[in-house]
Amino acid sequence: DEVKEFARKMIEEGIDKHAADGIGMVDYALASGGAAVVKHSEPFDVGGRGNWFSLSAKNGVHPNAEKMLKPSFGEPGQCFPLKDSSGFVQIRLRTAIVPEAITLEHVAKSVAYDRSSAPKDCRISGWLQGRNMDSVIHPERMFLLSEFTYDLDKSHAQTFKLLDSASSVVVDTVRLDFTSNHGSPSHTCIYRLRVHGHEPEIVSMMATQSL
């Protein structure tokens, strides 16, 4: 009976976590929370219909970019495909946060047609863009948050703790650079990127902004 109670509780917790956007962690890169892709390397033209840019780009951002900031049913195709085996995506978060971890998700093995388009070696950096909308990047204000490798043998949603140094910064923009993928010569698909952390106390945030 004790065991049955234990099982009952674990099942409930497991399903609750699953029901809470899959992993039960706050995501500051969620589209429905106000985050957005603001810049990216060249998208992969799935249909081969030529210039997507003229048709539907919004400030140079491909309409499919939003898919990487949205949950889906875990089925193939709900991703943002970028050209080549290396590239980047830049995301304006919902608000400025002290970042703690990120989660990179690809399609699950059991339903995938092919997982060679999964990103492999990645680097996450972040900075505080504020209202400064110029696209000039000031390298001295950019922080390396983490370098990690997406592993096809682990869970399809992999969470990576950020570097200790990230715990003392406040960022409202993050950039994912992938420098390799799992074999596809033509493209790399990002199914979802989540950014976890906490909102800074007002005081510490002011201090950061006055840097």
Place this chain on the structure above:
Amino acid sequence: DEVKEFARKMIEEGIDKHAADGIGMVDYALASGGAAVVKHSEPFDVGGRGNWFSLSAKNGVHPNAEKMLKPSFGEPGQCFPLKDSSGFVQIRLRTAIVPEAITLEHVAKSVAYDRSSAPKDCRISGWLQGRNMDSVIHPERMFLLSEFTYDLDKSHAQTFKLLDSASSVVVDTVRLDFTSNHGSPSHTCIYRLRVHGHEPEIVSMMATQSL
């Protein structure tokens, strides 16, 4: 082995229930089942872009209203935000039913940015509108179905049994009035409202309609 079998069965049931729109109860307020929000208090203007009305209102109903009659992945933002800490929403059900219970859902604690916008003290009433499309409400035909409090410490989807008196009425329209929320001075978010019950026998329904 007996315990394993027990665990196996409970897991299966738990996931089946979750897969069946989360709680496995028939919902007569579901948008894809034909229900619709027909009236509501002033919506909250998230983006601060001024008059939503002229842009996209349909018979005075905000386009976001439908979100409260639809399932989502449990992520923040998939709600209908209304101005202030009190207000109301009126819903035409899929069909006339004898109401038994309602379920009010907010975003789960584990993924929420902030839950101060959750409704707190609520009242559900209902009536049989029929084809009578005038917006005059006849108080003598309205039934109080339940008063309840949404509790932030319980499950994010909370089901409330209706008053015993509700079991002898037939309604095709329900109205949720919230008179307080969990602290937000600016707005209250309704993630989802479900209405449970059963279709009346034809005979009893005719009797009700001839009142």
Place this chain on the structure above:
Amino acid sequence: DEVKEFARKMIEEGIDKHAADGIGMVDYALASGGAAVVKHSEPFDVGGRGNWFSLSAKNGVHPNAEKMLKPSFGEPGQCFPLKDSSGFVQIRLRTAIVPEAITLEHVAKSVAYDRSSAPKDCRISGWLQGRNMDSVIHPERMFLLSEFTYDLDKSHAQTFKLLDSASSVVVDTVRLDFTSNHGSPSHTCIYRLRVHGHEPEIVSMMATQSL
């Protein structure tokens, strides 16, 4: 403790499978994977608003047809309704495959208003259409893949293994014919059809195509 570990593992597997598009099997009929409904019998006009064809048909395919190639939250209404108790749907798969099984899904009992519109006796056939876009069907190239009955007392998503003879064919198009339903005189709803199998070795595929 051993039992607890066993329970933990089973719960994890169950949820992972659920998170992987529900059943954790590759689906070559998935819309987001590139599959599409290309032909069907007369659709059922839910709203009774008359001629849908002139409003929104794309090559004679109803806009709701896509719903049967997409996952949903298990709620009623996310289906493609066809007129009468018999009819058919023809699907161009993502790519040519050796078919192994199909899964037919209806709305779960616990949330359904009525399941009399579920298909009952069904037949699946398939062929290799290639780039040949004429709508002439060559019966000699069509293969019967399976005959089966959708059973309302079993799980809402029922997987049927195909005939042994199917293991030696390559198809890029399948056709579901339903010859009866579970009682509705007016219409039959298809919630989702999935086609499972594997991509042929290049060599065997060339051989098939040169037939």
